[in-house]
Every structure is written in C-alpha cells, then in structure tokens.
Amino acid sequence: MRNFNIKPPQIIISLFLITLVFLAYALEMNLVILFNESLVKLVMNGVLVLSLIPMLNVGAGMNFGLPVGIIGGLLGMCLAVNFRMTGLYGFFAALLFSLVICAVLGWIYGLILNRVKGREEIAGTFIGFSFIPLMNFFWTLAPFQNREMLYPIGGQGLRPRISLENYFNNILNNLYVIRLGDIEIPLGLIGFFALIALFLYWYFKTKIGRATIAVGENEAFSKLSGINIAQTRLLAIMISTIIAGWGICVYAQSYGFIQLYDEPLSMAFPAISAILIGGSTGKKAFIFEAVLGTYLLQSMYLFTVPIANAILIPELTEILRSFITYGIILYALLVRERRRNMV
Amino acid sequence: MKTILEISNLKKSYKGIVALNNINLSINAGEIHGIVGANGAGKTTLMNILFGNPIIHETGGYQGEIIYQGKTISFKNCKEAIDNGIGMVHQEFALIPDMTVGENIKLGREKTFAFTDRLFGRQFSFIDRKHNDESARQTLKQLGISLDPGIKIFDLSINLRQFVEIAREIDRNNLKLLILDEPTAVLNKNDALKFIEILRGMSKRDIGILFISHRLEEVQNICDRVSVLRDGKLVAQYERGEFSINTLARDMIGHIVTKAAAAKRKIPPRPIISFKHFAVEMPGEEIKDLDLSVYEGEIIGLTSLSGHGKLALGYGMMGIYPIRGEVCYADIKLLKMDAKENILQGIYVLPDDRQDLGILADQSVENNIIFTGNQIKNMFRKKSLLPFSGFIDHSQSRKHVDKMIQDFDIKCTSLNQKVKELSGGNQQKVCIARALTVDPRLLFVAEPTRGVDISAKEKILHMLLEINRSRNTTIVIASSELEELKRICDRIAVMVEGRIFKILSPDASDEDFGLALSGEGGVEHEKF
Numbered sequence: 113m114r115n116f117n118i119k120p121p122q123i124i125i126s127l128f129l130i131t132l133v134f135l136a137y138a139l140e141m142n143l144v145i146l147f148n149e150s151l152v153k154l155v156m157n158g159v160l161v162l163s164l165i166p167m168l169n170v171g172a173g174m175n176f177g178l179p180v181g182i183i184g185g186l187l188g189m190c191l192a193v194n195f196r197m198t199g200l201y202g203f204f205a206a207l208l209f210s211l212v213i214c215a216v217l218g219w220i221y222g223l224i225l226n227r228v229k230g231r232e233e234i235a236g237t238f239i240g241f242s243f244i245p246l247m248n249f250f251w252t253l254a255p256f257q258n259r260e261m262l263y264p265i266g267g268q269g270l271r272p273r274i275s276l277e278n279y280f281n282n283i284l285n286n287l288y289v290i291r292l293g294d295i296e297i298p299l300g301l302i303g304f305f306a307l308i309a310l311f312l313y314w315y316f317k318t319k320i321g322r323a324t325i326a327v328g329e330n331e332a333f334s335k336l337s338g339i340n341i342a343q344t345r346l347l348a349i350m351i352s353t354i355i356a357g358w359g360i361c362v363y364a365q366s367y368g369f370i371q372l373y374d375e376p377l378s379m380a381f382p383a384i385s386a387i388l389i390g391g392s393t394g395k396k397a398f399i400f401e402a403v404l405g406t407y408l409l410q411s412m413y414l415f416t417v418p419i420a421n422a423i424l425i426p427e428l429t430e431i432l433r434s435f436i437t438y439g440i441i442l443y444a445l446l447v448r449e450r451r452r453n454m455v
Numbered sequence: 456m457k458t459i460l461e462i463s464n465l466k467k468s469y470k471g472i473v474a475l476n477n478i479n480l481s482i483n484a485g486e487i488h489g490i491v492g493a494n495g496a497g498k499t500t501l502m503n504i505l506f507g508n509p510i511i512h513e514t515g516g517y518q519g520e521i522i523y524q525g526k527t528i529s530f531k532n533c534k535e536a537i538d539n540g541i542g543m544v545h546q547e548f549a550l551i552p553d554m555t556v557g558e559n560i561k562l563g564r565e566k567t568f569a570f571t572d573r574l575f576g577r578q579f580s581f582i583d584r585k586h587n588d589e590s591a592r593q594t595l596k597q598l599g600i601s602l603d604p605g606i607k608i609f610d611l612s613i614n615l616r617q618f619v620e621i622a623r624e625i626d627r628n629n630l631k632l633l634i635l636d637e638p639t640a641v642l643n644k645n646d647a648l649k650f651i652e653i654l655r656g657m658s659k660r661d662i663g664i665l666f667i668s669h670r671l672e673e674v675q676n677i678c679d680r681v682s683v684l685r686d687g688k689l690v691a692q693y694e695r696g697e698f699s700i701n702t703l704a705r706d707m708i709g710h711i712v713t714k715a716a717a718a719k720r721k722i723p724p725r726p727i728i729s730f731k732h733f734a735v736e737m738p739g740e741e742i743k744d745l746d747l748s749v750y751e752g753e754i755i756g757l758t759s760l761s762g763h764g765k766l767a768l769g770y771g772m773m774g775i776y777p778i779r780g781e782v783c784y785a786d787i788k789l790l791k792m793d794a795k796e797n798i799l800q801g802i803y804v805l806p807d808d809r810q811d812l813g814i815l816a817d818q819s820v821e822n823n824i825i826f827t828g829n830q831i832k833n834m835f836r837k838k839s840l841l842p843f844s845g846f847i848d849h850s851q852s853r854k855h856v857d858k859m860i861q862d863f864d865i866k867c868t869s870l871n872q873k874v875k876e877l878s879g880g881n882q883q884k885v886c887i888a889r890a891l892t893v894d895p896r897l898l899f900v901a902e903p904t905r906g907v908d909i910s911a912k913e914k915i916l917h918m919l920l921e922i923n924r925s926r927n928t929t930i931v932i933a934s935s936e937l938e939e940l941k942r943i944c945d946r947i948a949v950m951v952e953g954r955i956f957k958i959l960s961p962d963a964s965d966e967d968f969g970l971a972l973s974g975e976g977g978v979e980h981e982k983f
Contacts, residue, residue, distance in 0.1 A: 330815055333811075333812055335773070337830060338795030338796075
C-alpha cells in the first residue's frame with residue numbers, strides 16, 4: 113500500500129548496529145543472550161512507542177507530553193501494589209486502574225491540546241514539566257498504606273523506587289517462554305505487544321480511525337466534510353495516553369521497579385527518537401515504523417554497554433545514548449522544516 | 456512633457472504561463488495614467504515588476520526593457536525602487552498597526568539627533584520624535600486632513616489608514632512615480648473624491664501616477680490616459696475624452712464567442728435556498744449583505760472581481776467562517792452552519808482551494824471519492840455484528856469508484872493511486888465525484904476550472920451540466936471565468952463589495968457584465 117523508503121537515520125543506525133554485532137562477535141560475547149535480551153527490550157519500550165501513533169496521525173505532533181500517560185500508569189500500578197494484588201491478577205488490575213486514570217488524564221490533556229492547535233509539541237513538553245512537580249507533591253502526601261511502598265523511616269510518602277519483587281515483577285517476561293536451544297522467546301510479552309499493535313491496526317481501519325488520519329492530513333478538508341475535529345482529536349489523544357499508561361506498566365514489570373518522582377520526564381525522548389528512527393516523519397506514523405525504530409534503537413543501546421565497557425571508557429555509552437536520542441529528534445525537526453519550505 | 460517611464464516589449468511568464476505579453480507603455484511626468492483590467496489581466500504582475508518585488512526575480516525575471524528617468528532599470532528588491540523615487544500604495548495596507556501615524560509616515564527616514572548620530576552611528580541613533588511628528592503633521596495637512604500623529608494605526612478607521620499610507624509616500628522628497636493599487640476600493644464615495652483631489656494636486660507637482668482601479672467612473676474622471684490590459688496583453692489605450700465607461704468595460708471583458716453548451720430553459724422560481732441579509736466574515740472575500748434566492752433545479756453563476764465575496768458563500772454554508780443573517784433551505788430556517796448537518800440535509804460545498812481544502816493528497820483516489828459519503832452517510836459500510844467496527848466494504852466501494860472513474864474519465868493508473876500524483880483537472884474530477892457520492896440536492900462549487908487545462912475544463916463543465924440535468928441538482932458556481940458561466944448557467948449574479956449588484960441573463964452583453972463587475976451603470980436595480 114505504501115512504498116517504504118529508507119532514510120539517512122535508519123541507514124546510520126543500521127550500519128552502527130551491524131558494526132556493533134561484529135564487534136560483539138569479535139570480543140567473543142554471547143550473541144544469543146544479547147538477542148534474547150533485545151526481544152525483551154523491544155517490548156519493554158515498544159508499547160510506549162506505539163502510544164505515540166494515534167497522536168501523530170491525528171496531527172497533534174510528537175507526544176512530548178508522554179509523562180502525562182506515564183503518570184497515569186504509575187498511579188495505576190501504585191494502587192494495585194497498595195491493595196497487595198499480586199501475579200497476573202495484580203498486573204491486569206494495574207492495567208485496569210491505569211486505563212481509568214489515563215482516560216481522565218487524557219481527556220483533560222486533549223482539551224488543553226485542542227486549545228493550542230499547531231503548537232502541541234511545545235505545549236506538551238511543558239504540560240509534562242509542570243505536571244511532574246504537582247505529582248511529586250502527590251506522591252509524598254498520598255495516603256498509601258502498603259509499607260513496602262513507603263519510605264522505611266518515618267513511614268510517610270512513597271519511595272522513589274518501589275520494588276515489584278513480591279507483586280508482578282517480570283510477570284509478562286516469564287509468561288509462556290519458548291526455549292529453542294539457548295534462544296528464549298517470551299511469547300506472553302510479545303503477544304501483549306502484538307495485541308496492542310493489532311488494536312491500533314484495527315482502530316485505523318474503522319470509520320473513526322480513517323477520520324483520524326484525514327484530520328491529521330488535512331484538517332480543513334475534514335472540517336468541510338463534516339468531521340468533528342475536536343472530538344476526533346480528543347479521542348486520539350485519549351487512546352495515546354491510555355496506551356502510554358499501559359506502556360509504563362509493561363516497562364515497570366520488566367524492569368522490576370516502579371520509578372516515581374522525576375523519572376517519567378526522561379521517558380518521552382527515547383520513545384520519540386525510536387519512532388523517528390523507524391522512518392516516521394513526525395507527522396504520520398505506522399505500526400511498522402514504531403516496531404522497527406524501537407528494535408534498532410534499543411538493540412543499539414543494548415550492544416553499546418558491554419562493548420564500550422570492554423574496549424572504551426565505560427562512560428562513553430551514556431554519552432552516545434544521549435547524543436543519538438536527542439540528535440535524532442533535532443534531525444527530524446530539521447527535515448520537517450525543510451519540507452515545509454519546499455511546499 | 457517629459458517621459459519618466461518607458462516600458463517596451465515587456466514580457467513575463469510564471470512557469471510557462473504567460474502573465475504579461477509585449478507590453479509597451481509610457482508615463483509622463485505629471486500624468487495620471489489609469490490601468491484597468493479584469494482579474495488575471497496582469498495588473499499585479501506589472502506593478503510587481505515596476506516596484507521590484509523579489510517574487511519577479513525568484514521566478515526568473517522578465518524580458519523587455521524598462522527605462523526610468525533615462526536609465527534602464529531592473530530592480531531586484533523594493534528598496535532599490537524606493538531609493539530611485541518610486542512609491543507604491545498597496546491594496547492591503549503596508550502599515551505597522553502598533554506604531555503611531557507619525558512613526559509610520561517617517562519609517563526609515565526619521566530625523567535623528569546629530570549628537571547621537573556621531574556617538575552611535577546612524578542606525579543606533581536616538582530619534583527626534585517631536586520633529587518627526589511635526590513634519591508628519593505638515594504632510595498630512597497637505598492632504599487636507601488634520602490628524603494627531605501620535606495616534607496608533609490600529610485605532611484608525613480604514614479610510615484614514617489609506618490616507619496615512621499615501622501621506623507616507625508623498626512625504627518622500629524624491630518621489631517621482633507613484634503606483635496606486637486599487638486605492639479607492641476601501642474608501643466611501645466622499646473620501647474617494649477627496650482622495651482624487653489629492654492625486655490631482657500631486658500630478659501638478661510633476662509626479663507621475665499609475666492609477667490601477669476597477670472603478671471605471673473614477674478612471675474616466677481623473678486619468679489623462681488609460682491603458683486596458685486583458686490576458687496579459689495591452690489591448691487598448693485612450694487619451695482623456697476618447698473613451699467612455701462602456702468602451703472600457705467592453706475592452707476589459709473582450710469579445711467572446713459564446714458556445715451555447717446549455718439549451719435555454721425556463722426555471723420555475725421556486726426557491727430551494729434563500730439568503731436574507733446574509734454575511735460571511737471571510738477575510739479578503741467578505742460577504743456583507745447578500746439577498747439571493749436560488750431556484751430549485753437551476754445552475755446559477757456567481758461572479759465578481761476578486762475580493763468582492765463570490766468565494767465566501769460556500770465556506771459560510773459549511774461553518775468555516777462566522778456568518779450572520781438568515782438562510783432558508785427547503786422552507787426550513789438554518790440556524791447554525793454545521794457541516795455534518797448540512798451534508799445530511801443535502802448541501803455540499805466544493806472549495807476553490809483544491810490543494811489545501813479539496814483533497815486528501817496523500818490518500819488514494821478511492822479514499823478521496825468515498826470519504827465524505829462513508830463518514831457522514833455511512834455508505835460502503837461492511838455489515839457486521841460487532842459494534843463500532845465500521846470497516847469499508849471494498850467490493851462495494853470499488854464498484855462505485857470504478858464507475859466514477861469511467862463516467863468522468865478520471866485519468867489515473869488505478870483507484871489506489873495517490874491523488875497528489877494526478878493533474879489538477881483530474882483532482883477536480885475526483886472532488887466532483889466525491890460530491891456526487893453524497894448525492895446533494897444543492898451543490899456549491901467554487902472556481903471549478905482554476906488551474907485546469909482546456910480539455911479537462913470542458914469535461915468538468917460537462918460534468919456539472921450532466922449532474923444538473925440528470926439528477927436535478929441545484930448548482931451554485933462561483934467563478935471569475937465569465938465565459939464559462941455564460942455557457943452553463945441559467946442566471947448569473949454579479950457581486951460587488953459583498954452584495955449582489957445585479958442578476959443578469961447569460962445572454963446579456965459583455966458590456967453589461969463589464970459594467971456590473973465594476974459596480975457601474977445604475978441601470979434599474981432588479982429586485983429578486
């Protein structure tokens with residue numbers, strides 16, 4: 113349906129990744145373990161990347177306000193942990209809680225973004241920045257009861273890192289794992305990811321989904337065709353926020369900790385970077401682009417750590433990571449500006 | 456008399472489309488030279504060349520020679536033109552609203568304190584405000600208006616802004632040639648007279664004036680010579696007293712062989728929609744007070760010079776711009792303009808701005824044709840037991856789109872081709888096919904043949920006729936292509952300044968249309 117053309121960032125990252133694989137092989141690292149881990153990393157971060165798609169396609173730009181959805185997800189998980197819900201049951205309870213919370217947050221977020229049409233990205237950034245201190249206040253004061261979540265001394269306020277050890281740590285990672293020799297394929301994890309991707313695919317095939325794409329592509333046209341622009345945008349933003357909330361749940365169960373306070377701030381940029389590496393223009397995005405971009409970016413992160421530790425100074429990994437993450441976003445903005453000028 | 460400007464063999468084309476062709480023109484010192492022409496005749500291009508608008512250079516420059524005060528010139532930007540003593544008063548105001556009258560008049564020529572000149576250099580010197588304001592007041596007085604130079608522009612009425620703009624130009628000592636682009640368009644009758652007095656005064660000071668206007672009466676009153684442009688050519692030139700308003704009107708429109716495409720018929724005056732004191736606030740194309748009844752089953756043309764409101768009607772109907780007044784559609788009063796509601800009621804609008812409003816450029820021909828029908832009327836929907844599914848039944852939609860492609864001869868490789876890859880004419884056909892899919896009772900079309908090659912033009916006009924005859928769809932066509940309107944319309948309404956000026960039969964003479972378009976000739980105002 114769409115001819116997929118490869119752009120400079122993908123070439124650079126792919127070449128870099130191939131070099132890394134060769135280096136890892138030369139340094140006699142265990143490639144199979146690295147591959148296993150790359151699959152986990154893909155899903156761990158992939159859901160957050162998928163969450164960007166509805167907002168991009170409705171024309172609300174790259175969701176720099178991702179922390180809004182993430183906070184909804186964190187709150188959902190905190191509630192589940194607070195009620196001492198464990199295992200798969202606990203995880204799905206967390207998803208359910210975050211669905212409700214994110215729907216409300218997404219609705220408010222969408223109302224705000226509808227008022228700043230055309231400048232959603234910068235507005236989203238600052239909504240994220242201003243929402244986080246507010247939530248920091250909340251985390252310290254909220255009347256949570258479970259002692260495992262609270263500061264050990266004083267017994268009030270949530271810890272910055274809440275361990276999921278006794279709740280739903282790695283619950284998806286370990287669900288239906290297929291072993292082919294050394295290769296481990298976490299079917300549960302990938303299945304969950306695929307379900308969300310499938311939902312998005314279905315959504316864009318429905319009537320409202322087609323209207324969503326039309327609004328993103330040509331708002332004036334859609335208005336002339338009698339589409340309710342505000343409502344379409346609101347729905348897409350809510351879906352984005354809900355998937356973002358679920359994304360952090362998947363991330364946390366894989367990571368083993370709920371990270372509160374300022375942690376959500378740093379989550380938006382790698383996700384946006386990933387979808388751009390996948391080939392999105394920052395105006396429109398497809399599921400394939402999200403998956404490809406996440407896999408390339410996360411595998412690259414994954415490979416750089418041991419290799420840089422072995423042959424370079426260890427700090428270099430962090431430098432490379434930040435440089436690539438932010439550099440790609442800048443690149444996308446430059447390309448978009450050039451396109452606008454060409455028209 | 457001394458000739459200050461001599462244009463010979465001037466030619467200019469934009470991407471192969473000829474805008475000006477072999478223009479020869481001269482302007483003498485102290486002469487008021489009128490230029491008249493319909494839309495697209497090349498007036499604006501001529502001005503842009505003379506005033507050094509950078510767009511001319513960016514699009515490849517021009518051929519021919521312009522001799523100004525004895526030297527061959529070719530301005531690359533407006534500043535060069537200004538430095539050489541050419542001034543221009545724009546149709547849209549080139550004033551800075553946040554600055555005062557005095558500051559605007561003196562902008563770029565401020566008197567500064569000599570001491571700070573030396574201290575910081577001219578660019579960073581302090582401005583002698585008192586002196587500037589006093590000088591601006593003097594200039595305004597020359598124009599016969601007393602106005603406090605300390606008032607900010609945005610507090611002024613539109614009339615006064617026009618005077619400030621002209622004051623800015625005559626304030627310059629070196630002014631030799633003044634170009635006026637529709638200067639009286641925003642003025643009322645009295646102010647226009649005053650303005651013309653000022654122009655006469657200026658011409659006595661040996662300033663050459665190029666007066667571009669479509670108010671033929673004014674042109675007749677004040678111009679020493681008049682040149683008529685049509686389709687980029689200079690078709691006539693008259694000395695004062697040699698011409699009448701009627702000759703100008705006829706030259707403007709030109710003689711056209713009208714191919715009678717539509718057979719004449721009598722439409723019973725049964726209104727399908729009627730407007731009373733209808734106003735649409737569309738910037739630059741405002742409708743001010745429209746009274747019009749459109750009869751069921753007719754094709755009515757809507758024409759005007761650009762900026763007089765013909766395009767705003769459709770947009771107003773779809774709620775794109777705020778409206779006022781009363782609209783009665785099929786005996787029901789429409790209280791608010793809601794695009795979805797109106798489409799369901801059988802009203803559909805095809806906009807003039809095809810690229811920006813008419814198509815989904817990145818999507819397929821099929822998606823473009825079925826989009827509105829599917830979204831609003833739930834057509835081509837796959838039957839399904841699941842709620843909210845709403846997939847498209849492609850077998851059904853493809854059949855429909857294939858038929859449209861064949862019926863209207865849309866040239867595309869397949870129905871999956873992206874619309875942006877089609878030519879303008881075929882894009883327009885896709886738009887019309889989309890409108891047909893929703894099967895409206897009342898269709899508004901704006902500039903259906905703009906940017907379309909000749910063969911596609913015929914096809915599109917034919918499509919519109921066909922829709923009207925076979926489905927009894929009432930069509931309102933807003934277009935500046937008078938010749939096309941005459942061929943397919945049952946009635947043609949001419950708008951001037953956001954009002955219906957006259958409703959003419961397509962058989963009316965070109966002279967009548969020319970006069971009506973310019974808002975001239977107060978022949979009995981038909982009541983309708």
